[in-house]
């Protein structure tokens with residue numbers, strides 16, 4: 647992995663944290679459009695001609711797929727919430743990656759300095775008596 651300087655990582659982290667603070671409403675899952683009958687006997691869909699579309703939001707819960715029916719009035723909103731969830735998920739992943747890199751950089755930055763320092767003293771010493 648190519649190593650980025652700590653200052654650069656911290657700058658990237660600031661940008662991502664700002665995106666996180668500016669997050670809007672969000673919802674997890676994948677959107678699917680399905681055909682359905684409306685239940686009205688006077689509607690062509692009752693004759694098997696599928697005329698209606700329904701939106702469902704699918705999500706895996708403990709390995710099982712769970713679907714939530716989305717009313718038509720919320721379609722565009724739910725699409726936006728779902729996009730926001732994907733975006734924030736990516737932001738969280740990137741923030742975590744930066745966190746890991748910062749930890750590695752910290753260890754790397756200190757390694758040189760540690761060599762000239764006296765050896766670390768143990769904070770706790772096991773009793774020396776043999777059992």
Ligand SMILES: [Zn+2]
Pocket residue numbers: 683684685686689690691692697698
């Ligand atoms: Zn119908």
